[in-house]
Amino acid sequence: MDIKPLSKGACHCGNVEFELSLPNGLEDLRRCDCSMCSRRGAIVASVPLKGLKITKGEHSLSLYQFNTMTAKHYFCSNCGIYTHHQRRSNPKQFAFNVACLEDIEPYKLGPVPVLDGTSHPADKDGYDPDNNIDYSVSGHG
Numbered sequence: 001m002d003i004k005p006l007s008k009g010a011c012h013c014g015n016v017e018f019e020l021s022l023p024n025g026l027e028d029l030r031r032c033d034c035s036m037c038s039r040r041g042a043i044v045a046s047v048p049l050k051g052l053k054i055t056k057g058e059h060s061l062s063l064y065q066f067n068t069m070t071a072k073h074y075f076c077s078n079c080g081i082y083t084h085h086q087r088r089s090n091p092k093q094f095a096f097n098v099a100c101l102e103d104i105e106p107y108k109l110g111p112v113p114v115l116d117g118t119s120h121p122a123d124k125d126g127y128d129p130d131n132n133i134d135y136s137v138s139g140h141g
């Protein structure tokens with residue numbers, strides 16, 4: 001799948017639009033199994049903070065925080081779609097909802113590794129995403 005170096009994204013209702021700088025495509029593509037992400041079920045990728053710019057509707061974004069209150073989870077206050085969050089394991093990065101990107105069909109991305117949201121194995125050396133895919137819980141065929 002071709003990813004534009006400058007990609008546009010939006011929530012479902014279109015109130016919120018954003019621009020992503022993705023010179024290397026979708027980096028760190030994953031699902032996360034933390035209590036938040038497992039509920040919303042989003043596939044995410046990472047960008048440096050400066051790689052994501054809200055171009056429209058910043059006032060429409062709501063902020064949700066929990067637990068350590070480190071991560072900042074943003075979603076559209078109108079349609080409820082999760083757009084992006086500032087990461088707990090790397091606060092210098094945003095993760096964003098890949099399905100919000102223009103021209104992306106998230107179900108064609110193939111198997112996406114599941115990240116252990118508690119111990120963050122992706123932040124350690126020797127991380128092998130193939131060992132972290134749990135097909136038994138994804139269950140959407």
Ligand SMILES: [Zn+2]
Pocket residue numbers: 011012013014015016076077078079080081
């Ligand atoms: Zn919306």
